[in-house]
Amino acid sequence: MVMDVFEMKFSKVFPLLVGKAVRKGRTADEVYAVTEWLTGYSREALEALLEGDCSYGTFLDNAPRMNPRRLKVKGRVCGIKVEEIEDPRMRDLRILDKLVDDLAKGKALERILPSDPA
Numbered sequence: 001m002v003m004d005v006f007e008m009k010f011s012k013v014f015p016l017l018v019g020k021a022v023r024k025g026r027t028a029d030e031v032y033a034v035t036e037w038l039t040g041y042s043r044e045a046l047e048a049l050l051e052g053d054c055s056y057g058t059f060l061d062n063a064p065r066m067n068p069r070r071l072k073v074k075g076r077v078c079g080i081k082v083e084e085i086e087d088p089r090m091r092d093l094r095i096l097d098k099l100v101d102d103l104a105k106g107k108a109l110e111r112i113l114p115s116d117p118a
Contacts, residue, residue, distance in 0.1 A: 006057030010049050013056045017100045024104035034099040040065030070095050072114035
């Protein structure tokens with residue numbers, strides 16, 4: 001039986017994202033930065049979630065403030081364009097994947113995170 005990613009423990013999934021970036025020469029701090037930007041969680045709140053029993057779905061559902069600029073994130077994750085994902089919850093999950101993928105590819109944080117138009 002395949003486990004739904006939303007049911008997986010956040011404490012199991014998040015370290016995988018960090019590991020992906022670190023293996024490519026990035027830092028855990030950068031993964032925390034993109035996660036904070038996306039979700040509005042503080043570093044302390046994320047660390048508390050890592051100590052708890054929170055599911056990945058609950059992590060997304062209870063995000064303090066999903067960044068409205070996340071909808072400007074474009075590109076492919078696992079061959080799927082994130083901007084074409086209809087399920088908002090899955091889209092947000094894939095946006096975090098995309099942000100971490102871009103980190104792992106060596107892109108600068110300033111280029112990864114969409115900013116407000118000047």
